[in-house]
Amino acid sequence: MLACVVHGAHDLRIDTIPAPEPGPGLVAIDVAYGGVCGSDMHYVNHGGIGDFPLQEPMVLGHEVSGTVAALGDGAQAPAVGTPVTVYPASPCGVCPECLDGRANVCRDTRYLGSSMRFPHTQGGFAQRIVVRPDQVVALPDGLDLRRGALAEPLSVALHAVRRAGDVRGKRVLVTGAGPIGALVVAVLAHEGAAQIVVSDLVDGALAISRAVGATATVRADDPADPNWPDEVDIAIDASGSPHGVAAGAARLVRGGRLVLLGILPPGQTPFPGNLVVTRELEVVGAFRFHDEIHDAVRLLADGLDVDAVITGVVPLHEASRAFEMAADRASSSKVLLDLRAGSSS
Ligand SMILES: [Zn+2]
Ligand SMILES: [Zn+2]
Structure with missing residues (x-):
């Protein structure tokens, strides 16, 4: 074979x-x-x-x-x-x-x-x-x-959103609009997040995230883009880039939650630690998934677009x-x- x-x-x-x-x-x-x-x-x-x-x-x-x-x-x-x-x-x-x-x-x-x-x-x-x-x-x-x-990448997305907590009615920033970021967006939309803003360096990836439920998109390299949210409740990094992590942390409300999903470069990562301290941010990792695959096949069979x-x-x-x-x-x-x-x- x-x-x-x-x-x-x-x-x-x-x-x-x-x-x-x-x-x-x-x-x-x-x-x-x-x-x-x-x-x-x-x-x-x-x-x-x-x-x-x-x-x-x-x-x-x-x-x-x-x-x-x-x-x-x-x-x-x-x-x-x-x-x-x-x-x-x-x-x-x-x-x-x-x-x-x-x-x-x-x-x-x-x-x-x-x-x-x-x-x-x-x-x-x-x-x-x-x-x-x-x-x-x-x-x-x-x-x-x-x-x-x-089903596998959708399960990864489901697990990351689960790690974010209850997303209903929440304002969410997703940094990174690759396949996993896009599937995170689809899950957030399905679970009733109120606002889903997505950042990426690539327009095509942002267009896909809009097709699956993003309410707004921004160019990660344009800090003046008016679509950047002033404040979000949850930030999920699907970029695996220290810049993506920092962009999410910088916009989190006090007490907000930062989910690290993208695998970062090897070794030490620059990290806005003082924001975590002074805003009492919660930082959680999301790695792979387990039972979520059964929910993923169900969602796909039910027509998740x-x-x-x-x-x-x-x-x-x-x-x-x-x-x-x-x-x-x-x-x-x-x-x-x-x-x-x-x-x-
Ligand atoms: Zn994979
Ligand atoms: Zn074991």
Whole structure:
């Protein structure tokens, strides 16, 4: 079978590797679509992400949909042929965080296509993958495989908004209008935020955020833009940039909440700490997600309008082109790889 493998910075290949067989209790999935994520692009452009450099070749991808292909002995999972999406984490289930309902920060987890551990956890941009039954989430009627590939990033957005607290009627600034920022906007709109202002450096990304529910957008590099809010109750950084974090903190009401969602550059980050002190801001992190994937597939099946976020679908053998498209933020948001056997442009 074919898989999209990163061998190092600027070394992305389509490799032929053996198709895995499901061991006892496990489930094989024929992957249909895989969303190219900012983290996948980090591996290709920089040979690693955050503080975790690549140490061996790794199949990329953690935002996948597909169909159940085979069940290992005794596997309790949806029947062969069921359309599914994949919860990319396999938390340990026994650490204090798992027992406390925070499996997204499990201290002994694995995540598809991640170099945080060694050996690395191979990812989902392969024509067949094998996962645990608790990673398999059946797609409800009305949710096709293409949109099903958005369940993972939408879950990330749901978790971040949950970390923000009750958003109904609130004024919110979202810094960063990439795919995750846009999905955060869609969730905020769905949950009844009164005002959703979005900042970014790229007009195309701002246009997508308006299409999914932003009430106003501003250029991050134009401090004189009249659409900047004077004050917000919640700021969510989806830019992963110290500037985005600072822009949010600077506009928070006293006692407001700052959610750090975007992964920041490696090492120490400049941070407006005195604003946190003197305005008694609450700063929380948002990392991955856990149960939110069930809400995500439900929202997508119910018609949450996020189609503007998918800006391209590219066959697996043109993966390099998919990565170039995804990197061109002026014209792209979420780009999907089509991994179905026999798919072509
Ligand atoms: Zn992702
Ligand atoms: Zn755990």
